[in-house]
Amino acid sequence: IRGLATTGNNDVLVVVDGVPGQIGGLNRLNPQEIESITVLKDASAAIYGSRAANGVILVTTKRGKKGSKLSVNYTFDQGFSSPTRLPDMADASTYATIRNEIAQYNGQSPVYSAQDIQQFADGSDPLLHPNTNWAKEVLNDFSLQSQHNINMQGGSETTNYFMSIGKVSQEGLYKNSAANYDQYNVRTNLDFNVNERLKIGMSLNGRKEDRQFPTTGAGGIFRAIYRAYPTVAAFYPNGLPTTGIENGNPAILATNAGGTVDNPTYVVNGILRGSYDFGFLEGLSVDGFFSTDISESRTKNFSTPYTLYQYDPGTGTYDPRVVGPANQRAALYEAQTSTSMNVSNFKINFKRQFGDHNIDAFVGYERSDYKFHNFSANRINFPTPTTPELGMGGAAATDATNGGYSINFTRQSYLSRVAYDYQEKYLLDLQARIDGSSNFPRGNRYGFFPSVSAGYRISQEEWFKNSVSFFDDLKFRASWGELGNDNIGNFQYFDNYLFNNRNVIG
Incomplete structure (x- = not known):
């Protein structure tokens, strides 16, 4: 939204249903589940403090509406992807x-x-x-993408509901491709009016992604495409694959001949929220939510040797060349990452009208806890490429390696806002947030992020309504605020020590 704004991470903050930084964010959110998107890029973003320096995107998902009948909707989209900006060779x-x-x-x-x-x-x-033409030998003219989605929503006087199930499938752009992508998602949003004062809401969102792609990345494949000579065939007339350039034939690199990478990912987001209106003072209420996000990703990279051929004009024979992992034996790399984030938020609200004066204010507290864990293992010298399991690799001590690390950090915030207007014409908004992050050393962990804005809705003036008909709503607004960015490397204030060939923070 803002471009490069700070020296740290410049990602925009995505807030989904009030939860900032939800795992997955906007990237894999089903468009059929989105009710509205709002962008904060001026001082109003200061309410998100140390995470708002690069702008904020507020996403609200669909929910059932009170008193509405059950409606069921099914949508199907068919699209395609095509390489459109390839250089002419x-x-x-x-x-x-x-x-x-x-x-x-x-x-x-x-x-x-x-x-x-x-x-x-x-x-x-x-x-x-x-x-x-190596690009034509490797790439399809287009690849298909399909998306199915079915949802149902409705509501009564006490219960509102929205449920959605979807699937996305996309083929790879490579010919005879080892690249495929499938995504499955489900969302349930429920709201209950327990009584006139107490309301409870629950949201549950799950997503499963299955990715499969060649062991050579896109960068390596495209590098081979543009380095290979047009005077070298991809396949001989008898169908045998050539050695291409430097024993790297991109028409084979893009297939599963050299093995595949399987990368399934699972994400679950859950939110429990509630609000209560106090009866002893009009306009006084409390609300809050607890959100938990869990993500797990696994990677299995099994590289296998394969055969290319070099034609010998002198003998008229096709000489085989076995290429692939070291020692011409299969190798396996597996990794698993687990991520979790818990966010709790509590606010005391006051909203009331006094004649022509309107006040909307709150004070609140928010805490988020983030945990990340990674484990990986590598095994080489498999005697056969038919057993892609870690326990079936080479027996020597040097044939197996492993590693792992974990990250934990916490954010703690205090926030407040007072919005005032007179006759919905003159507007004043004051916001303040105090953010603390464990990424910073003691004594420097907290930052203060205030903002103020004032507005004038000229369209509320009687003379404007009577003389200007082409504006329904016209407002002049000025704002000032301070924003921050705590999205930096973890615990940089600690010294790093090398222990057992690994960095240790101490």
Whole structure:
């Protein structure tokens, strides 16, 4: 929203149903579940204090409406992805001509004869004079994406509900691709009016993602596409794969010939909220919520050897070249990351009208606890590529390694706001937030983030209503505030020590 605003992390803060920084945020939120999106980028974002320096996006998901009948909706979207900005590469005859020009400039003999260049151009000798467009050999013209979603919502005098189930599937852009993506999501939002004063709400959101892709990343594959010569075939006329460039044929790198990476991810978000209106003082109420987010991601990278071929014109044979992991034996890497975040929020509110004067104020407390744990293991020298399990790798002590680490940190906040207006015409808003983070040392953990704004709704003036008809609502507003960013590396104020070849904070 703001561009590069600070020296720390510049990600925008996403608040979903009042929960700041919910795991997954906006990236995987089903659009069919969104009721509204609001962007805070001026001083009003100061209510989110040390996390608002790069702007705030407020997302509200759909909920049932009081007294509404049951409605069921199903949507299906079919789309496609296509590579649209690929650089134009020289064909084989152009490449050969340029190589000859370079040789001439350097006082050397031509690399290719006129007959070679002609055969590259006319395709009369696909074995020895191929003309390869590597992007077309590796990439599909398009890949399909489909999205299914069904939801139901409704409400009575005491209970409102919204439920949604969805699925997203997307094919990879590579031909004979090892890349696929499937996502399944479910959301339930329930609201209960227990009595005239007490209201309770519950939200539960779950998501499962299945990713599969080649062991060579997109960067490596595209690098091979643009480094491979157009004078080298991707496949020989008999269908055998060539060695490409540097024993890296991108048409094979994009498939599962060298193994696959499986990366399933599970995310669960739950919110329990409640509010209570006190009867002894009009406008006085309390509300709060407790949110818990749990995410688990697993990675299984099994690299296997595979065979490419190099044609020998002298003998007319295709010489096999086994490529892949070291020692031409399969290797396995597995990792698991677990993330959890708990957020609790409590506010005391006062909202009341005194004649032409309106006051809306609150004071509150918020705390969030974040935990992250990672474990990984690696095994090499598998005797066979048919057993992709850690226990089936090489038996030597040097064939197995492992590692792991964990991160814990806490935020604690005190917040307040007073909004005043006179006849909904003259507006004044005061906000303040005190944020504390365990990422900073004692004595410097807390920051104060105030803001003030004033507005004038000229459209509420009678003379404006009578003389200007093309504006329904016109407001002039000025604001000032301080924002911060605590999204930095964890515990940088500690010294790091090397213990057992690992960094330890102490």
